[in-house]
Amino acid sequence: MHPDSRPDSIEQLVVVVAQLQAEVQRLRADNEQVRAENAVLRAENADLRRRLGMNSSNSSVPPSSDGLVRPRAQAGAKAGGRRRGKQPGASGLTLRLAEDPDRVVQHRPQRCAGLSCGADLGDGREYGRQRRQVLELPDRRPVVVEHQLISVECGECGQVSEPA
Template identity: 30%
Template sequence: MSKSPAYEELVIVVNQLQQRVSELEGLPPVLQQLKEKNDLLEKQSDLLEKRNDQLEKKAELLEEKAELLQRENDILKDKLAKYENPKNSNNSSVPPSKDENRPFKSKSLRKKTGRKPGGQKGHEGTTLKMVSDPNEIIDHAPEYCECCGKDIVSIPGEFVERK
């Protein structure tokens, strides 16, 4: 029985593969150790990535919880302030003069300028000037005497001075 050419080719390929396997199995032990170490590091990296994802999710949850607690704390502080300082002029019939944080009467709310009070030097005052021909004349004559209470409407008055 003769062997077919395909069979002979397969035998040659198998021999070549066996030779290559024996070469690879003969790798130096250093390379084998590095390969094992690399596999171990890849596994550790995968574990650390999973752990990092878990910690990030936990951090997000904690941040949300902190925000909720901060809002609740602000609300409770507002409620507590109402009880610590219960009455003032805004929420009761207590007059504004009894409010705690009000300025004293002797203290002005204006900022000090350093000038003396009153009209300043060089300032021209304005006054209502008397005109010789007024639009309307109003007579202010008393109807009774301030001393005795007698009716003096019918008694003619006399001109004393013009002011």
């Protein structure tokens, strides 16, 4: 007898009730099994998510296993509330040129830098001079070397040439 059809007698009702009780028992057992599988899968999922988030910065995993994906830059402030480097509003510092360098090296172009000229600039008029100083640290006392870049105007074509 199908459970949806109306039983005609008490005996048929007893049979239907017995069938329904058996089905309830089977469904409860299935439900328990599904719940157990669900718990195992949730634990496995949590473990995989934890391992997926591991890299060399938060575990003992070597950096070579991080892969080619670069970590996302952390937006905004660090732990102290400030970004790296000079803070906005802080005064800047500049290394000033030494008035009396230990050595002066002059860099002067020998030939005109004009595309079609290339004339000798040995006696050409000086057009300008830039000063750049490099601090070279010897064993004990620093030696200041001033490099002077001399721009020279070509006497033939008027092209201003600068040293490289």
